[in-house]
Amino acid sequence: MTFINPKTDFAFKKIFGSTDSKDILISFLNALLYEGNPTIEDLEIIDPYLPPSIPGLKDTFLDVKAKITGNKIVIIEMQVLNVVAFDKRVVFNAAKTFATQLKSGEGYSRLNSVIALTITDFQMFPQRNKVISRFTFADMEDLFIYPEHPLELIFVELPNFQKDLNELETLTDKWIYFMKQTSNLDSVPETMDEVAAIQKAFRIANQANLSLEELETLEKQQMFLEDQRGAILKGIEQGLEQGLEQGLEQGKQEGEIGIILRLLERRIGAIAPELQTRLRQLSSGQLEALADAVLTFTDVSDLTAWLQDNTQS
Helix, strand or coil: CCECCCCCHHHHHHHHHECCCHHHHHHHHHHHHCCCCCCCCCEEEECCECCCCCCCCCCCCCCEEEEECCCEEEEEEEECCCCCCHHHHHHHHHHHHHHCCCCCCCCHHHCCCEEEEEEECCCCCCCCCCCEEEEECECCCCCCECCCCCEEEEEEEHHHCCCCHHHCCCHHHHHHHHHHHHHHCCCCCHHHHCCHHHHHHHHHHEHHHCCHHHHHHHHHHHHHHHHHHHHHHHHHHHHHHHHHHHHHHHHHHHHHHHHHHHHHHHHHCCCCHHHHHHHHCCCHHHHHHHHHHHHHCCCHHHHHHHHHHHCCC
16 A cells, blocks of 8 residues: 655645544644643534545645534644744744634634644654653743633644554554554554544555545645755755855854964064954955964054054945
């Protein structure tokens, strides 16, 4: 078997946001939001994904949106690439979803809590090395939690999940493993097949069950992701090369300044800090000219005069 990669926008929406994915999404959210407890008994997928007449590229920041037990709204995003200001985008989407619940004239009591579940294929918080991080409003001194949790941000960082197949114990483990490893599998693992919702998710993810149109959409998205990843890597490579060139040039210039300062000190004595600052602003060509002129200096006034004559714009 060949399975589609659930980390792509198309595959994620097809598996978790289709009209017949309610049971899959309930199991998935209970695993990631509530440690596998059956807290969510029912849900409504808002604007369910219908396969495609959508472009192959990501057309929305929200992959799946649902109303769950307790009238809470969950917005889910699967993010493969670590783009600039992504952390702010997560907060913006959560706040926007919370605020746009009300129509003009409606009271604030109609506002329901919003949970933003973000799954990343990169380390969101590298200093923590946690798989799941949970944030909400809390007092900064005693960590008292703001009543009713109006906004919650939950992050699942796939690179931090290191368990092998034989180490999977909980429903949470199995769903995270599904997200991270499905595209690398050629059959449904026996331990995963025990969970009906995961079994169904694998069935949807089976590439053999896709239409030609869906396969084309999937291929476009995978190409788009590879192009984006390549562009990022190219930018990093160019930045490193530029930084190396600048570093070498700066190192060369610092070495030249050091030599000239030693020559000046032997010739005319200690060089005042303000003059050293001016020397560090000289170009390589000016430093070479100064090195030739040093031998003619008899006191600091000669250096001052040289700088005055050779650094005027």
